[in-house]
Amino acid sequence: MKKQFTIIVYTENNIGLLSRLSNIFSRRHVNIDSITCSESEIKGVHRFTIVVKMETDKVQKIVKQIDKQIEVLKAIYFENEKVVYQEVALYKIPVSVFSSGKEIEHIVRAHFARVLSVHTDYVIIEKTGHEKETTELFEALSHYGLTGFVRSGRIALPKSMESLQDYIKELEPTFNIN
């Protein structure tokens, strides 16, 4: 049975690594639901957060293939319960719609969203939450003439206290090489 997994990958910051990682998925005909990347808590080490839906044995194999790449420090997969995760969504609404009554304001408040910025022609609303929540707000707003919508893709931190430093330690050679 397919399940949603969050794969966290710590990497060196090198050109070409993103395509190496995405090839691992595309070659196996696996669709990536979302992928984000930024510098991690250690300077020079980057962190990818990848969300996929697949069977457990398949995600295990894919994570091993990722971990095998030379410039990957560590790749781990988590079930949703094992991570704290969020994403940000932005919604663009014409000013005419926004100011034509109180409904939009009510919706924004009911969904714990906020108005991020107001422009002459449009208003940007921001909501942080799980995909389900940002989608609910999207559905609520789409009845009123939404003209733009974007989600950031998931970012996630594991609930366990293992750290990147621990993983780097694991990599240290313990046997003689060559």
Place this chain on the structure above:
Amino acid sequence: MVTSKSKVLKGSDAIVECLIKEGVDTLFGYPGGAIMPLYDSLFDYQDDLKHILTRHEQGAIHAAQGYARVSKKVGVCLATSGPGATNLITGLADAYIDSTPLVCITGQVASHLLGTDAFQETDVLGVSTPVTKWNIQITKAAEIPEAISKAFFIARSGRPGPVLIDITKDAQFDTLNFKYSVCKSIRSYKPLPNINIERIKEAAELINKAARPMVLFGQGVILGQAKDEFKAFIEKAGIPAAWTILGVSAIPNEHPLNVGMLGMHGNYSTNKLTSECDVLIAVGMRFDDRVTGKVSTFAAQAKVIHLEIDPAEIDKIIKTDVAVLGDCKSSLSLLTDYVKAKEYPSWRNRFSELDQEEYTEVQKAELHPDPESKITMAEVIDCISKKTKGEAIIVTDVGQHQMIAHRYYNYKAWNSNVTSGGLGTMGFALPAAIGAKLGQPQKQVIAIIGDGGFQMTLQELGTIFQYNIPVKIVVLNNEFLGMVRQWQQLFFDKRYASTEMVNPDFQTIVKGYHIETELVEARESLQAAVDRFVDSKESRFLEVRVGKEDNVFPMVPTGSSVSDIRLK
């Protein structure tokens, strides 16, 4: 760290100095615009580095593969940008799937032209990423030493593989302060997993309780240089051992515990008995589908132990009961300490019984056919095997002749098999044999090729002629793409769509390259021709006309269980 004092060098000179520091003395390649600065530097280093100009970049990379496989050194190959680089792709894919250590250096357009669709610009990093263990593009001369030292370290350590370095033309022209340190580790890369002694003990416990254990070994034994350790292990534990196509020659065929070849055209006994063994010990092999047949029934009754250097291979195809990660040279010797000395006479008898059946049903007729019939491939291989006493390095192409060569050559010498296993690349053998001969000049190197595959890279006869490389070449000519024709016969109602070959006169072609050649059509002339062929000190070509519609048996049809192996 081995460091040298710094000196100012041109980028292209620095590349050559790096190669020399890495112990390279032979390289294969083909020049062109974007790599001309490097070729210009090579001109000054001719005493240190021998460059072999092949006739095609695919020839260069297969030669580098052959060289690497037999010499245990990293194969090095050079090509220009664009078409030069793309001509390497087949070889990269082949080396990647067969874990061959290579460093390929490609020239690239000047850095200011990157991304402009400049003349002969190809996104070489992009196209080589899926078929390299690692690749990098260099746009500044100063980056050259570190990249090359990493490249060699990555190519040869852990599970070996091909690496590509793409170097822009301006980086080859610019100067740098040259200093070289050999790479000993990379933070994000752990080539050798730690061996967990608990796993060794668990494996030994399973083995010690087994009634019908069987070892399946692959190229890992050879790559891990575990010749003595492997022999000691199977001898102490008394376990029959069967090989994958890349595992052959890790232990002589004649060893009483060597029970033969696995897989689609492997032996009857080994395939049948993987379905009867109770403990299966896989050493340095990756359960290719040509070995497993239908995965769900493969050794389903057995407990599986897998000794493997690459964690990603564990449970990839076959679920293991005990995974022993690590270099098999170390893990095998540890395991040998924990296993009990045993013998399995009745179990080993089962192999002999089935071998007898295979002999009666298949081998007898192939080795001693009806005198009226055409020569069989098996007769030729058997004749070469006896004449060379199983001591030659056999380089095979892909197809029926490859299967027959592996089935009938009596491999005796350690690491004497070079073939394109995982990718099955037709055209591999001729250039790979050139590389193998240069890698082991004192050994007899014999390429066994089909008439189809020969025509994929036969221009490399030019390389053999130019450098006077004494490789021996056998073409088993059935005027068909034999292996495909066999499948058409068996599974496509004999509809021989585009498999018949109208061939040129190979004798004339080979003579054009000034190589000694002989054609054998009659059985009576085979032995004498093989004698002349093997005894010659020069390169020599032998074409044998074999049965046009002969088939290779036994056979496990695709998708069938290995126990359903057919004898006819």
